[in-house]
Amino acid sequence: MRHEPDAALPVGVLRSVRRLTQRRGRDLGGRFLVEGRQAVREALAGTSIVEEIIVDDPAKHADLLASASVPVWRADDQAMRQLSDTVTPQGIIAVCRQFSFGWEDLGEAQLIVICAQVRDPGNAGTVIRCADAFGADAVVLTSGSVDIYNPKVVRSTVGSLFHMPIITGVDLKEAVEHARGLGMQVLAADGDGSPLDLKQLGGGLARPTAWIMGNEAWGLPEADRALADEVVAVPMWGGAESLNLSSAAAVCLYATATAQRRS
Known part of the structure; x- marks a missing residue:
């Protein structure tokens, strides 16, 4: 069920998602993080691997969130810094399932x-x-x-x-x-x-x-x-x-x- 983007990011979800910043956490969870508007847009387009989205400002990303049928969480700056791999967080992160090709x-x-x-x-x-x-x-x-x-x-x-x-x-x-x-x-x-x-x-x-x-x-x-x-x-x-x-x-x-x- 989709959450409204004004729902605050629960501590438990933050803790779970933060593990994905490390390879061990990604390997154990079978998930990974996608940061930035363009990358999140591509993850959402034509795929079903996005599980949830975390944003700092829902209004800033309203166009992307409008097409997202997954839980959307609002996070403060401190939480976004914990999840981001960049010096300046881009304000939107998607949690995605890992994929496999042969x-x-x-x-x-x-x-x-x-x-x-x-x-x-x-x-x-x-x-x-x-x-x-x-x-x-x-x-x-x-x-x-x-x-x-x-x-x-x-x-x-x-x-x-x-x-x-x-x-x-x-x-x-x-x-x-x-x-x-x-x-x-x-x-x-x-x-x-x-x-x-x-x-x-x-x-x-x-x-x-x-x-x-x-x-x-x-x-x-x-x-x-x-x-x-x-x-x-x-x-x-x-x-x-x-x-x-x-x-x-x-x-x-x-x-x-x-x-x-x-x-």
Whole structure:
């Protein structure tokens, strides 16, 4: 039953929700927090994972609350600070059920990203956002990667977390085998590979493609590179030593999506 947004947040609910700011609490409760207007809007749109919403000022978020058929609680500034992961709380938080996807959810995928032990929350979230922006069919985070329900990951996706299947906790070799089973070529992004622009000009990006993106600190070990059909590098003509993970992912995804749309 829906609560009116002027109902004060009960202490027991605050205590329960506060546990979700930590991974152990999220794992035990099977829930996670989504903060910010855009992210909450995307969580509400076309999904049924939102369980309740907490706001500081109901009037400020009346447009979102009007379509919410879940309990809505009003919290004071102190409570919002306890639940928020940001220096300045954004005033609206949704409590959501965790979701689960498998390879059967990919269908006839044309473009996926495999993040191999990507541990930085901001990078993981931005890769998910880029994958969504360029029309990828899924993102895979291998074992050893950051928790996708980490508040920084959720915030960095800006709602893209809810737009595509995200598969987690799989071995890289298993992910590559599944990608090949879908008829995809497997490309590894690494600075020592063949130039991306030449592969694009030669039509090599028009095929269904799975990109492997390595860890921020050590990239892709030789054993991981060997799993790919080819290692590809983003060419750089300026003075920068390298691109960070999310920037490289954006370039590779854009180039591949463009080639596939033109084919």
